[in-house]
Amino acid sequence: MSNKNVCRMCQSPNMTKFLDLGFAPPSDNFLTKEQLNNEEAQYPLNVHICNDCGLCQLGYVVPPELMFNENYPYESSMTKTGSSHFISMAIEICKKFNLMPDSMVIDIGSNVGVLLSGFKSQGMRVLGVEPSSNVAKIAIKNGIDTISEFFSSKLALKICQQKGNASVITGTNVFAHIDDLNDFVKAADVLLTEEGIIVIEAPYLVNMLDNLEYDTIYHEHLSYLSMKPMVKFFKRFRMDVFDAEMQSIHGGSLRYFIGREGKRPISKHISEFLLLEEKKKIYSEERLKNFSEDVKNHRNELNTLLSNLKKQGKKIVGVSAPAKGNTLLNYCKIGTEILDYITERSNLKIGKYTPGMHIPVYSDDMLIKDKPDYALILAWNFAEEIMRNNEQYRSKGGKFIVPIPHPHII
Numbered sequence: 001m002s003n004k005n006v007c008r009m010c011q012s013p014n015m016t017k018f019l020d021l022g023f024a025p026p027s028d029n030f031l032t033k034e035q036l037n038n039e040e041a042q043y044p045l046n047v048h049i050c051n052d053c054g055l056c057q058l059g060y061v062v063p064p065e066l067m068f069n070e071n072y073p074y075e076s077s078m079t080k081t082g083s084s085h086f087i088s089m090a091i092e093i094c095k096k097f098n099l100m101p102d103s104m105v106i107d108i109g110s111n112v113g114v115l116l117s118g119f120k121s122q123g124m125r126v127l128g129v130e131p132s133s134n135v136a137k138i139a140i141k142n143g144i145d146t147i148s149e150f151f152s153s154k155l156a157l158k159i160c161q162q163k164g165n166a167s168v169i170t171g172t173n174v175f176a177h178i179d180d181l182n183d184f185v186k187a188a189d190v191l192l193t194e195e196g197i198i199v200i201e202a203p204y205l206v207n208m209l210d211n212l213e214y215d216t217i218y219h220e221h222l223s224y225l226s227m228k229p230m231v232k233f234f235k236r237f238r239m240d241v242f243d244a245e246m247q248s249i250h251g252g253s254l255r256y257f258i259g260r261e262g263k264r265p266i267s268k269h270i271s272e273f274l275l276l277e278e279k280k281k282i283y284s285e286e287r288l289k290n291f292s293e294d295v296k297n298h299r300n301e302l303n304t305l306l307s308n309l310k311k312q313g314k315k316i317v318g319v320s321a322p323a324k325g326n327t328l329l330n331y332c333k334i335g336t337e338i339l340d341y342i343t344e345r346s347n348l349k350i351g352k353y354t355p356g357m358h359i360p361v362y363s364d365d366m367l368i369k370d371k372p373d374y375a376l377i378l379a380w381n382f383a384e385e386i387m388r389n390n391e392q393y394r395s396k397g398g399k400f401i402v403p404i405p406h407p408h409i410i
Contacts, residue, residue: 085247160190235261378403
């Protein structure tokens with residue numbers, strides 16, 4: 001565990017803290033009933049901006065092995081929206097770059113292998129690299145060749161010797177999890193063919209600021225990506241961010257396409273996103289200070305709404321237990337005095353307790369059996385799908401609360 005005193009992209013010490021969410025446990029460290037009796041480690045959760053390159057990043061790094069291990073509870077296949085997004089992504093990349101059948105595609109942080117299954121359906125050879133052994137086993141069971149290790153330049157050499165070079169390396173919601181980004185690029189450089197590409201997808205800083213998506217901030221997410229620092233960073237390694245696409249997933253994500261310098265024309269989309277960031281003033285001290293104030297106001301707004309409902313004798317529960325939900329619960333100090341329990345579809349979370357606030361997690365079936373008055377949707381980025389899945393609850397008079405960007409009742 002360590003404070004981060006220099007920027008992880010440009011190594012500058014010229015950084016300014018603009019948001020402090022207090023102390024929190026790692027958002028995916030769900031607890032068993034027995035573990036509730038043990039002391040729970042909590043770490044600073046604050047965000048800094050590099051005043052030289054513009055990268056927004058956490059000021060404190062929790063060792064990755066404490067978060068990505070045999071107990072990792074996230075499955076990328078859990079929602080139809082997420083699964084469809086990744087399958088479509090694979091098909092789109094194959095078409096966009098005219099990938100030849102049997103081309104090698106490597107996905108970093110491949111989870112249960114949904115994205116790779118899309119590439120496999122298009123005739124590609126696939127390999128996943130996933131450090132969390134429990135979800136890696138699910139991927140292997142699903143027929144996706146997977147190495148359960150952390151990605152590194154050392155591992156890249158081993159893969160290259162055994163499997164050959166990759167035409168495509170993907171990292172969805174993964175590049176932002178990595179502390180040593182220099183080694184990531186070195187590893188990618190070893191693995192890529194001369195014409196190969198890297199495709200990175202992650203929540204976009206512009207959306208996070210505009211839509212008050214502060215619950216996207218947690219210890220797994222070390223960086224909050226935007227175009228300006230990404231272009232500067234990859235240029236250091238003689239690589240171009242040559243194209244980018246906006247995606248609706250996770251409250252607004254940017255998909256970056258990166259290749260060796262000069263291999264492809266630079267799309268007009270790059271300058272368009274750079275201009276957007278300049279127009280939105282996302283790197284200015286004033287804009288970031290306003291965001292911080294808006295976060296505090298949101299906490300008051302949400303707590304007031306929930307407290308008033310409780311005073312009226314209403315029963316409130318949570319529905320869905322994503323990592324982002326635990327940022328919201330811990331920062332707003334929402335525990336069992338407000339939410340009786342949280343419901344989930346994932347067997348990796350059902351029967352456990354949320355980190356920090358220790359709210360019990362039950363199956364979604366509880367919504368129908370128990371009929372609470374309100375259900376707070378913590379995975380608000382999948383709110384439409386969650387409400388469709390629980391239409392029976394709503395048809396019997398249940399109401400949903402969507403917390404982001406502003407708390408509202410449906």
